[in-house]
Amino acid sequence: MNKNAAVLVIGLFVSSHGIAQNVMPPIGNYITEGGWGNLSIQQKKPEGIVFEIHSFGANAHSCQLEGEIRNGRATLESSDKEKPCLIDFQPSSRGVNVVPQTLQECREYCGMRAGFDGLYLKPVRGCENIDRQATKDKFKHLYDSKNYRDARLTIETLLNSCSTTLGQYELGAIRNDLAITQYHLGDFSGCLNTLEPYAKDAAMTTNDAVKDYPPADAEAYSGILDAARTNINLCHKKLRK
Template identity: 35%
Template sequence: MKAALRILAIVLLASLAMVGRADDTLQPGDYVLGRDVGTLTVQPAFRGTQVFSISVVGANAHTCELGGKIKGGRSTPDDQDQKPLCEVRFEKSGPSSLSVKTNEADSCRSYCGARAWFEGTYVLPPSGCSSAEIRRSRDAFKKAYDRHDHAEAERLLSPMLVQCKAVMSPWDEDWIRNDLALAQHKLGRDAACLELLAPLAKDAQDSERDPQAWKDNLELPPVESDIYAGIIAATRTNLKLCRGRRK
């Protein structure tokens, strides 16, 4: 009887240990930080361990790059030569999100440029809204637009402004607005074109009046300032088209 009870206890303890390990397993996938500020890739578990990689782009194109193995929700990333070692902690913060934190060791900063950081909440984007999927949709839009299938071009991109906005970079959103505005113009829907570009219209007007003063007032780092200036230059052209004016 006692032997049977001991066996039962061992089985129960083993079962509880297996449940604990299962609870530590993170959902594999490509997660997004904020509005496409960074990505976290988590591989499927193998023998209780998961491989991860994090890539973040901060202000003025400063970056973070790190990776390693996760066990029990924790990792000491690869390539460390400074002590105390950096420890990264992964916690489930929702059905499709992970919270990433560190032990605040100085060595954690060695993975990042001065204006980038990787802590935060990473989420699995909706279907069709990963960075790669957005790029593919924009490429497909361009092909449809170039063959003058403007209705198909519009169909490919229009859902993204609603479905993907929370995880899409502001630059992608602004370019998609301009792409869709062109398609709307070609379809003879200039009112819809102007509505799409309305959030960018003031910057388009101010930048045309005094380009350098407008750019100085953006208070953006140089890289982001140049990116946004390119977007607004395209917006000015497209607003003129949709208002019935020549470039």
């Protein structure tokens, strides 16, 4: 290979690399695995492509960011005007990777125990925030009407379809809703299987189970655990008869 050809190859590599770094992420709503972060990317006029991130960490700490994305990157102000918060939005086959490039400056948008970097997944159909709420409202109407068979189908579908992107406390509430519905349908073994992830903690006192949790998380988990313990006891008693 002659010298000019070598320069041409290197030039092509650099150009293609630059293009790959500047791919714009698709419009839409995204959720992290485990439901701790939400990303919205929308087309707005005259702003262009804009984003919002809301993420949650331990003890109710959170991150909130919004701004414009240009060539796959957002530039947000920081306390140091010479050093902005730079965030890259990298499309992947599963969603969008959010990668802060100036970590210290981007930390200013977060509480101490929260972060926002990671893979935000394109949720399964029916699993976006507004769709999940509609399904839970439908379940409550069916349950309150004592239409337990349809209520079970509704909440079980939500659990099976959306478990990857559900937050841990929303997941706990859904499991409790399904378990008590199974109880009313006489499916006591199914009830216990649904609540198996909480069985070990439910065997303890709530104070012992949450003693290592920070205060806000302890309060949130206590409600899930108290309901799970009650439902587990109800189903156990029926199985003993």
